Amino acid sequence: MTDASSVVGRDDGHATQYPLAPSTTVSVDQNASLLSWGSGSAPSLPSVDGESQTETTSISGSMRSSTMSLDSSLCHFVEENGRTYHRYKEGRYFLPNDAAEQERLDLQHQLFTIAIGGKLYIAPVPENPKRVLDIATGTGIWAIDFAVQHPRSQVIGTDLSPIQPQFLPENCKFEIDDAEDEWTFSEPFDFIHGRALMSCFNDPAAVVRQAFAHLAPGGLMEFQDALFPMSYIGEAPTASALYRWNQLMMEGVGRLGRSWSNVQHYRRYFEEAGFVDIVEKRFYWPTSPWAKGLYYKTVAAYFQEDMLAGLEAMSLKVLGGLGMSPRQIREFVEDVKRDFLDTNLHAYLTVTYIYGYKPQYPL
Numbered sequence: 001m002t003d004a005s006s007v008v009g010r011d012d013g014h015a016t017q018y019p020l021a022p023s024t025t026v027s028v029d030q031n032a033s034l035l036s037w038g039s040g041s042a043p044s045l046p047s048v049d050g051e052s053q054t055e056t057t058s059i060s061g062s063m064r065s066s067t068m069s070l071d072s073s074l075c076h077f078v079e080e081n082g083r084t085y086h087r088y089k090e091g092r093y094f095l096p097n098d099a100a101e102q103e104r105l106d107l108q109h110q111l112f113t114i115a116i117g118g119k120l121y122i123a124p125v126p127e128n129p130k131r132v133l134d135i136a137t138g139t140g141i142w143a144i145d146f147a148v149q150h151p152r153s154q155v156i157g158t159d160l161s162p163i164q165p166q167f168l169p170e171n172c173k174f175e176i177d178d179a180e181d182e183w184t185f186s187e188p189f190d191f192i193h194g195r196a197l198m199s200c201f202n203d204p205a206a207v208v209r210q211a212f213a214h215l216a217p218g219g220l221m222e223f224q225d226a227l228f229p230m231s232y233i234g235e236a237p238t239a240s241a242l243y244r245w246n247q248l249m250m251e252g253v254g255r256l257g258r259s260w261s262n263v264q265h266y267r268r269y270f271e272e273a274g275f276v277d278i279v280e281k282r283f284y285w286p287t288s289p290w291a292k293g294l295y296y297k298t299v300a301a302y303f304q305e306d307m308l309a310g311l312e313a314m315s316l317k318v319l320g321g322l323g324m325s326p327r328q329i330r331e332f333v334e335d336v337k338r339d340f341l342d343t344n345l346h347a348y349l350t351v352t353y354i355y356g357y358k359p360q361y362p363l
């Protein structure tokens with residue numbers, strides 16, 4: 001395990017922007033945290049909006065116009081196809097870690113929180129859990145937000161990439177670590193969190209077991225993750241680029257030793273590790289404002305922007321592994337992007353939030 005502060009490659013622009021001011025440029029923010037999906041404990045499936053879809057919720061400004069920048073002279077990252085990738089444990093993870101990807105992750109953070117009413121988690125987390133761990137923390141935005149909201153908690157975020165900010169709340173720090181290696185933390189945690197992990201691990205069940213072992217009795221763990229392939233209202237549009245992209249990505253990710261459907265097994269992983277009182281909630285993210293209601297239109301605006309920004313990076317290595325050239329991938333991705341903008345295509349992603357407790361006493 002390496003202290004992140006000893007590794008070059010930080011994004012200082014990002015660091016100065018956050019936590020002093022949240023970095024995303026989203027016009028619906030004030031309302032988004034108040035968004036609710038109705039009276040149930042999780043939203044029902046989206047339904048198609050039969051009305052005009054010209055008035056849509058939009059994200060103001062461009063993610064790409066942000067002032068965040070990554071000084072590549074400070075980085076010791078691996079470069080490929082104009083993107084950079086982590087150097088520590090090179091090749092373990094197939095998405096980039098450059099400024100564009102960091103911006104996408106910070107936007108995706110907004111999406112994950114807006115989807116649950118502006119919160120960082122759905123678990124009944126006590127006011128200031130003593131020790132908190134965020135595995136595969138990315139830019140660290142969740143860990144920093146948690147540290148700010150729980151000033152008496154000590155928060156640690158770990159990741160393969162040293163892309164977290166330098167200026168942090170005193171109760172937050174980052175370490176470079178592979179979550180699939182043996183964990184060496186000397187003290188147990190009271191809350192462990194992991195989000196968007198679907199591309200990260202060869203053996204996610206083993207990570208869940210390690211997390212269980214490193215929780216204090218009565219401690220909580222929450223995972224938040226997406227289930228691919230996407231679903232559709234009505235018949236699946238099998239001739240569309242979006243449908244084909246989903247199928248090809250499932251195949252390509254499998255060849256890389258990962259699965260984008262792991263989330264459907266999380267409850268079993270939790271149970272087998274020893275977690276009890278497990279709660280699982282599903283949320284739905286439409287690809288465009290085709291679904292009725294402000295909640296779904298807002299979630300869709302963020303999800304669409306997230307995917308438009310991330311499609312190429314997700315596809316480069318995965319579809320490259322299936323034999324497609326970077327040029328073919330980029331052309332294909334343009335077709336997929338068009339499908340994301342098409343409100344006649346009623347596709348959505350299912351996203352699961354799941355938490356459970358380590359029993360107070362061994363069972």
Ligand SMILES: C[S@@+](CC[C@H](N)C(=O)[O-])C[C@H]1O[C@@H](n2cnc3c(N)ncnc32)[C@H](O)[C@@H]1O
Pocket residue numbers: 086092093105106109135136137138139140141142158159160161177178179180194195196197199200201
């Ligand atoms: C999709 S990002 C999610 C980041 C963060 N959890 C969030 O939701 O904003 C996945 C992150 O996991 C990290 N990662 C991938 N494999 C990992 C591993 N084996 N151990 C630790 N971090 C890993 C990547 O470097 C990347 O930052």
